[in-house]
Amino acid sequence: MTNATSSKGTSPDTGLGYEDLPRLITLMTGDEKHSFSATSTLDVLWVLYSRVLKIDPNNPEDPARDRFLLSKGHGPMAYYAVLAARGFIPVETLPTFAQYDSILGKHPDGQLIPGVEIGSGSLGHGLPIATGVANGLRARGSASQVFCLVGDAESGEGSGFEAIAMAGRLKLSNLTAIVIDNKSDSNGWPGGISSRFAVEGWSTSDVDGRDQGAIHEALVIPHSDRPHVVVASVEPKA
Amino acid sequence: MPTMRERFIAVTSDLLDSDPNIALILADIGVGQFKETGVVDRHPGRVVNMGIREQLLISFAAGMAKEGFRPIVHSYAPFLTERPWEQIKLDFAHQGVSGILVSIGATFDEADWGRTHQAPEDVPLIATLPDWRIHVPGHPDEVEAQLRAAASDDSNVYIRMSTATNEQAHLTGGPGFSTIRTGSGDAPTVIVVGPMLDVVTRATADLDVTVLYVNTIRPFDSETLRSVLQAPEVVLVEPYLEGTSTAEVSLALQATPHRVLSLGTSRRENRHYGTGAEHFAAHGLDEAGIRASITEFVAQRVAV
Numbered sequence: 001m002t003n004a005t006s007s008k009g010t011s012p013d014t015g016l017g018y019e020d021l022p023r024l025i026t027l028m029t030g031d032e033k034h035s036f037s038a039t040s041t042l043d044v045l046w047v048l049y050s051r052v053l054k055i056d057p058n059n060p061e062d063p064a065r066d067r068f069l070l071s072k073g074h075g076p077m078a079y080y081a082v083l084a085a086r087g088f089i090p091v092e093t094l095p096t097f098a099q100y101d102s103i104l105g106k107h108p109d110g111q112l113i114p115g116v117e118i119g120s121g122s123l124g125h126g127l128p129i130a131t132g133v134a135n136g137l138r139a140r141g142s143a144s145q146v147f148c149l150v151g152d153a154e155s156g157e158g159s160g161f162e163a164i165a166m167a168g169r170l171k172l173s174n175l176t177a178i179v180i181d182n183k184s185d186s187n188g189w190p191g192g193i194s195s196r197f198a199v200e201g202w203s204t205s206d207v208d209g210r211d212q213g214a215i216h217e218a219l220v221i222p223h224s225d226r227p228h229v230v231v232a233s234v235e236p237k238a
Numbered sequence: 239m240p241t242m243r244e245r246f247i248a249v250t251s252d253l254l255d256s257d258p259n260i261a262l263i264l265a266d267i268g269v270g271q272f273k274e275t276g277v278v279d280r281h282p283g284r285v286v287n288m289g290i291r292e293q294l295l296i297s298f299a300a301g302m303a304k305e306g307f308r309p310i311v312h313s314y315a316p317f318l319t320e321r322p323w324e325q326i327k328l329d330f331a332h333q334g335v336s337g338i339l340v341s342i343g344a345t346f347d348e349a350d351w352g353r354t355h356q357a358p359e360d361v362p363l364i365a366t367l368p369d370w371r372i373h374v375p376g377h378p379d380e381v382e383a384q385l386r387a388a389a390s391d392d393s394n395v396y397i398r399m400s401t402a403t404n405e406q407a408h409l410t411g412g413p414g415f416s417t418i419r420t421g422s423g424d425a426p427t428v429i430v431v432g433p434m435l436d437v438v439t440r441a442t443a444d445l446d447v448t449v450l451y452v453n454t455i456r457p458f459d460s461e462t463l464r465s466v467l468q469a470p471e472v473v474l475v476e477p478y479l480e481g482t483s484t485a486e487v488s489l490a491l492q493a494t495p496h497r498v499l500s501l502g503t504s505r506r507e508n509r510h511y512g513t514g515a516e517h518f519a520a521h522g523l524d525e526a527g528i529r530a531s532i533t534e535f536v537a538q539r540v541a542v
Contacts, residue, residue: 111334117304118333122324128294129329132301136261139283140305159325162294170286 011050013057013087018046024081028097028104040182040209040234041149042078047215048147048178049082057087060115066144067133069117071126072151072180073107080104088115124157126150127177131163134175134227146175147219152193153184161196167227168200175227176219177202180209183236197229209234242399243271243342245378246385250310250340251275253389254284260389261285261307263299265292267342268312292317296325303335308389315341315398316357319364327367336394339364340385344374344400344433345477345503346514356517358478358503364396365456365482371413372456373397374432374477379407380453400477402433402514413454415462421448426471426536427463429483431455434475434523441528445536447473455483460490470496471539473532477523479503499535501528 010017016024021042049055053066070079077097084091089103096102103112107121117133120126130148137144150160167175179193189196194204205218209232218230240248247268253260254277261284262272269287272278278285284307288295292313299309311318318341319326330336345358364370371393373384381399388395410416415429418439427448430438435451442449448466452459455476463472472487480502487498503521510517518524522531 111332119328122328124293125297125325125328128297128325129301129304129333131294132263132298133304134301135283135286135298136302136305136307139261139302139307142305159293159297162288162291163297166288166291166294166298 011086014085016085020085021046021078021081024084024091024094025077027091027094028077028080039078040180041072043210043212044149044178044180044215044232045078045082047212047219049086051216052219053147055115057115060088064142064144067117067130067146069126069130069133069146069148070108071120071148072123072154073120076106076108079108083113083115089113123154124159127160128163130175131167131172134167134172135170138172138174144174147178148175149178149180151184152179152181152189153186155179155189155193156185164197164200164202168202171201171225172227173224177227177229179229179231181231181233192231194229194231201226203228205230207232240378241401242375242378242381242403245381246340246399247271247275249382249385251277254281257389259306259308261299261302261309263288263295263302263309263311265295265313265317266290267314293322293325296322297329299337300329300333300335303337304333309337310340311337312340314343314355315360316343316355319360320357323363326364330394331368336392338388338395338397340397340399342399344398344402346517347401349514349517350511352511353507360398361455361478362482370394370396370456371454373454375399375453376404376432376435377407378403379409383409384453400433404433404436408435408451408453413457413459415450415452415459417466418449418451419447420466421446421468423468425468426473427467428473428475428532429463431476434477437525438475438528441525442532445529445532447532458483458486458490460486463487463490470494471535472496473499473535474501475528476502479505499531501531
């Protein structure tokens with residue numbers, strides 16, 4: 001089990017770092033242009049995989065690992081690039097993106113990719129599953145933490161609100177949600193997204209989704225008696 | 239006789255007490271009964287009430303299953319199977335985990351509550367998914383056998399309980415069809431599902447038919463059907479949407495020219511309250527209706 005990185009933030013397993021991610025993404029997209037849906041998650045994913053998650057690419061099924069559930073499965077290229085940089089999948093798989101026999105589709109499939117906890121694509125499934133995972137881990141007395149990344153538009157799904165309420169009531173302190181807010185919800189969130197979590201008893205952090213230091217600080221804030229949400233704001237979706 | 243649901247509550251409580259991997263996830267329905275058996279207090283981490291949150295009900299159970307628990311998920315049929323349909327489709331088999339769904343409120347069990355509490359579409363809906371075992375028990379003893387078997391394996395299982403029961407249990411010791419009656423060489427084979435057995439037995443008392451009893455409708459026991467079939471004629475009597483298993487019969491008999499009569503509930507909106515018996519009669523699924531349909535089906539037989 002390792003979450004160590006070198007001073008440059010490169011992975012000890014592959015020698016690849018944050019500065020390699022655009023090139024890795026290009027292996028999938030075929031050109032220098034990629035949509036914000038691919039990159040809005042990039043900094044949060046990098047902080048999670050390089051500094052927060054206790055996971056091991058050489059033992060991705062370790063029962064003691066932290067769980068990361070990507071609920072916002074749309075635009076997964078940044079996720080795949082981070083998985084490759086961290087050694088969960090070979091860089092050589094990236095150019096197979098979306099091909100018939102590829103393990104890498106336009107939405108991820110947890111049954112195909114090592115270290116990927118769930119398949120996602122249909123919005124509003126990840127946080128409800130994560131709530132059950134967190135409760136299951138707590139019932140087992142596990143020290144593992146559960147992280148779930150959702151989008152601000154995805155937050156319109158009622159199923160997510162069912163999970164927000166229940167996780168708050170169950171005081172699932174081993175659960176952290178991350179909302180990538182790129183202002184893509186068509187009807188907006190007056191008062192901010194974090195207020196929806198706060199009213200259900202979560203602790204909240206609002207951070208700049210491009211400030212890796214601030215993201216890291218928010219992700220490791222102690223929350224021993226309640227779940228925690230980090231709302232990471234990035235530039236609005238074009 | 240205790241009801242199917244009373245047996246379910248007793249057996250589930252026993253499983254929770256004896257197996258630390260069993261979990262019970264509820265959405266208010268049934269919470270009071272499980273409080274009485276004490277499991278809500280004894281196993282707070284494994285018995286969890288979602289409140290009225292049925293999408294979460296399924297996904298939360300799937301999350302527990304990802305951590306090695308065998309979740310039993312219980313609610314009223316339409317709210318267990320239809321409202322969270324996409325969660326059932328995606329959060330169990332697609333995520334590589336499984337669970338046991340156990341419903342009450344089958345078809346017209348609570349007819350006077352209206353259309354919102356009638357779900358004759360639950361079985362065909364679940365049957366669209368790969369590798370689900372679908373039980374339609376006809377007796378509390380069958381519920382117990384099916385639930386205990388489900389608790390000890392890792393399949394996706396749907397157990398559809400009903401307030402309607404047969405006088406006697408038919409424990410087959412497995413998921414196969416069992417032969418209740420064997421007719422002459424000209425007899426059609428009547429496949430009767432779950433709680434329909436007693437009424438079909440009365441309806442066909444003096445008809446020349448072979449009767450197969452089924453309390454596991456998926457997987458469909460094609461082998462037994464082919465082995466008992468005499469005349470190449472099959473009558474399906476299902477206490478839910480008509481035609482639910484017609485394609486399974488056609489597949490089982492694809493090498494044989496055959497005829498099929500599919501009895502079940504029709505698709506029309508039937509805006510009435512009253513009793514389940516009145517509703518089954520309105521869909522031709524009472525004793526007289528079943529008898530008339532089978533008699534007409536046999537009379538349609540064309541001499542070759």
